[in-house]
Amino acid sequence: MAKSDIGIAGYGRTAYEKRTTRTLFSFFAEAGDAALASARLAFSDIDGLAISSFELPPDNAVTSAEQLGLSVSWAYLGTAGSAGPVASIINAKHAIESGQATTVLCIAGDNYDVGGHFTLMDNFNRSLRNYGSPLGFGGANGLFGIIQRKHMETYGTRREDLGRISVDQRRSAQRNEQALLRGPLTIDDYLNARVIADPLRLYDCVLPCAGAEAVIVTTLDRAPADKAVRIVSGYERHNHPRMEVAPLRGGWETFADKLYADAGYGPKDFDFAQLYDDYPIMVAIQLEDLGFCKKGEVSQFLADNSFSWDGSLPLNTGGGQLSCGQAGIAGGMLSVTEAVCQLRGEATGRQVEKARRGLVAGYGMVAYGHGLSASTVILEAA
Structure with missing residues (x-):
């Protein structure tokens, strides 16, 4: 498969909310549904899931597939902060090139507000929790x-x-x-x-606010002919x-x-x-x-x-x-x-x-x- 034969077939977004009572997975589902509609593909076409979220733990990519009702042959959990969603697209492309998946839903989102963001940063990793936060x-x-x-x-x-x-x-x-x-x-x-x-x-x-974004990565022959975007x-x-x-x-x-x-x-x-x-x-x-x-x-x-x-x-x-x-x-x-x-x-x-x-x-x-x-x-x- 040529490297130029893989791209983004569709995208989806939710509205952003300053404060929300919605669950994280409701944002994921809405963005994912919109991406599928944009790609003119069906839920059953997805066989790969890449997910990035600060609020997701203790869940991960596999348990997220369970909650979204997906059966996937490739699962990826973003670990690079907000570089992770872009990295997930790179890695989804590699997974398709190697035959591990054909159609990957790449999704990213969180559901916190300003206060939740501060709490997150205080416990973001051991270096901040142990050495940053105690020193203000x-x-x-x-x-x-x-x-x-x-x-x-x-x-x-x-x-x-x-x-x-x-x-x-x-x-x-x-x-x-x-x-x-x-x-x-x-x-x-x-x-x-x-x-x-x-x-x-x-x-x-x-x-800081709440919301989610998603794209569908797949081969260009599966994408709408007039709307496909190549990953170069x-x-x-x-x-x-x-x-x-x-x-x-x-x-x-x-x-x-x-x-x-x-x-x-x-x-x-x-x-x-x-x-x-x-x-x-x-x-x-x-x-x-x-x-x-x-x-x-x-x-x-x-x-x-x-x-x-x-x-x-x-x-x-x-x-x-x-x-x-x-x-x-x-x-x-x-x-x-x-x-x-x-x-x-x-x-x-x-x-x-x-x-x-x-x-x-x-x-x-x-x-x-x-x-x-x-x-x-x-x-x-x-």
Whole structure:
């Protein structure tokens, strides 16, 4: 089977909720049903399940298959935080290539609110539980505030340039009915918002919420002929750089060259990018590590471009997590479903003109002083 013969046949989303009384599996089922309908496939066609969720334990991929009523020949549990959903697509593709499955439901979701997010972070892993939380590390905001300050002092990165990410993504979100935050946002609003963890302010931070996202990975001959999306290339990397607190780079730099070599094209050839946006500074670091600009030059790159759906580099065209909300680990799949929506020409009101090629990146699993996991896929309209 040729590597180019596998792709995404359909996608599904739930509405995001700031507070919910719904069960986690009700979100999974709704997103999965929507993905199947989009793929024009039946429930019985699924023989693989990849699932990513912070709230899932003590359940796992196998017990999730039981609860969803699936009998599968391949099961995958995401362990890389919000890099996991993108990694699940890479691994689903490998499973299909090796004959372990034919049609894989890749799903990601969580059902907590702001308070639940804080509780999660305090017990996220042993390094945070034993060494971060007892010392009042400030959660993710505290950690990424340090990273942004370090980037600013190392490279002269300007807050007004980072703010372009939040402001332009909000402009896209105003055309996305599923975004929780759709009010107008100016650069002055961004710069003058209340401090959360200096230098981070309110509009640098995501809103924790509940919801789920899903895609169907299968061979292109099973996908709707006019809607198929090819998986061109994809890689993941974990614990890079090693033993460095508050690094200004991530695993993307280790595989960017081979990612583009596989595809036969690079950063200047993409019609849009969907990058993991828990904070604008991490979007900036991804732009550097993935070769959209040189390391340390992202501030000028941001100043020279526009990033809304009709900008010079459409970025997180549905609004990203900064405007849609962060439904836990579903934030790592939000970028995928938005990319598929764009490549199928279904992003009504925010459709990127002639969108044919897109890049999607994930990031996650915060540990002692840094995030551990990076993942990226290149997708194109088939």
